[in-house]
Amino acid sequence: MGMTITEKILARAAGRGRVAPGELISARVDAVLGNDITAPLAIREFEKIGVERVFDPDRVYLVPDHFTPNKDIKSAEQAKEMREFARRQGLTHYFEVGRMGIEHCLLPEQGLVGPGDVVIGADSHTCTYGALGAFATGVGSTDLAAAMALGETWFKVPESVKFVYEGELPEWVGGKDLILHTIGDIGVEGALYQAMEFTGPAIAHLSMDGRFTMANMAIEAGAKNGIIAPDLRTLEYVHGRTRRPFALFASDPDAAYARTVTYDVSKLEPQVAFPHSPDNTRPVTEAGRVDIDQVVIGSCTNGRMDDLRLAARVLERRQVHPHVRLIVFPGTQEIYRQALEEGLLSIFVQAGAAVSTPTCGPCLGGHMGVLARGERAVATTNRNFVGRMGHPESEVYLTNPAVAAASAVLGRIAHPGEVV
């Protein structure tokens, strides 16, 4: 019996020939990640263990991105605690405001994650790196603390579910729509405790940015990880970026899956996830009349170059609807700079958007775009739970960046074809 890519990566990290779903294994980690909300708790737990140093100062990544630039005194204290720990431990990869990015955009961009890696992060969207053919999963602060000390952690080997995307993607349909459609189909617990493996011709043609978007939202189906086997496009992306040697794995043809799900994407429309769950999806043409107050384009889901280019294509020579506030936040400083050079920021500003420094703030109702009672937002983020972006009686609709931009122009949920 063959193995899936997830099993192969875990077996290697556990120093074993093979592992089987359901087994509890101890595996070394190639890197561990924390942010300004989860790292302070982890640092306090780490200090209880009684070791002086982290296992490797090159492999502990700390990114202050959630409440930074700091929104209040308490969040400033949290960021400070993390900053001081990074200095005390001599961490190589601590990223200060102005030189940072949203962690899951930043780490792949900086070449800090590569194919075949095992990465845990105290943030649920750590699963994003599965787009590179890595095993990456979210954990809590205590797990992060233990891994910072040991350089290893325990895993239950997950079963894998294979998702095959057949056909060619229509215009305005991308990675976000594939994953929203999938979560809409299987539900927010459709892959609970499992690995989601994305394959098929539509994935082969999908850009790296689109693949990051898909792997990012695996957690929204309850999955432990999302993963895409590396191909030439992956190698092009990591070439010149990835700093450590990496290993390429693919699933064996006779690997065992819990199940296989196949979609024909050739007639798929842009998707909208209605409140209050990422699985409450429908095609944008079936959204009906939904007037909106705010549009947010960015986040670890859709804050990359492809996303900003798509939004700019819709917004160019157009104006944001008078009743709408559009906030655009590039995923990293590098994406910000590139968007500046390509003239995208100019398009956004002329359209009437507020362009922000990279931050997770609006996505989780932290700062920079909190909703009032009864307000509605279209967002390219990953969650639309009750109270996610502010008041518990506000609403968030999840879409791709083209739908978000078109909605900003028309003041209601709209298909990009209505605008361009």
Added chain:
Amino acid sequence: MQLEGNAWKFGDNIDTDVIIPARYLNTSDPAELAKHCMEDADPAFADQVQPGDIIVGGNNFGCGSSREHAPLAIKGAGVSCVIARTFARIFYRNAFNIGLPILECPAAVEGIRPGDRVAVDAAVGTIRNLTTGAAFEAKPIPPFMQEIIAAGGLIEHVRRKFAK
């Protein structure tokens, strides 16, 4: 580990934003977090919950964020145990790591009404509804995770590893 309290029932997919909204995550003090626990699902919860009370959820309890603040808020509110049909995997791990007992038991979820008096033996996984007299058996906890509990949580488990 004998636990006893009144049941608070919630539905499916109780997410971490409902357990503790991100707007309060500028602190990780369990007592502060407890003041806002379950606020967006039931604004009365934080004021009325009593030490020892038990949360009963449906499927996929704790889905969403990795924030350990979620089980910390529940523990800080004095809740002694969470029973659900299934848990989201990060929440499950976090709860063990911080020493919040949790049990998967679909039959108990069906057989407990809001306000029922419930007794739990977390070590063996037996759940008794003292109001109705019904008894339930939860899925056994994997031996490896029992070791973590026996050590008093993950950090103590790791501390012992380093001490060797």
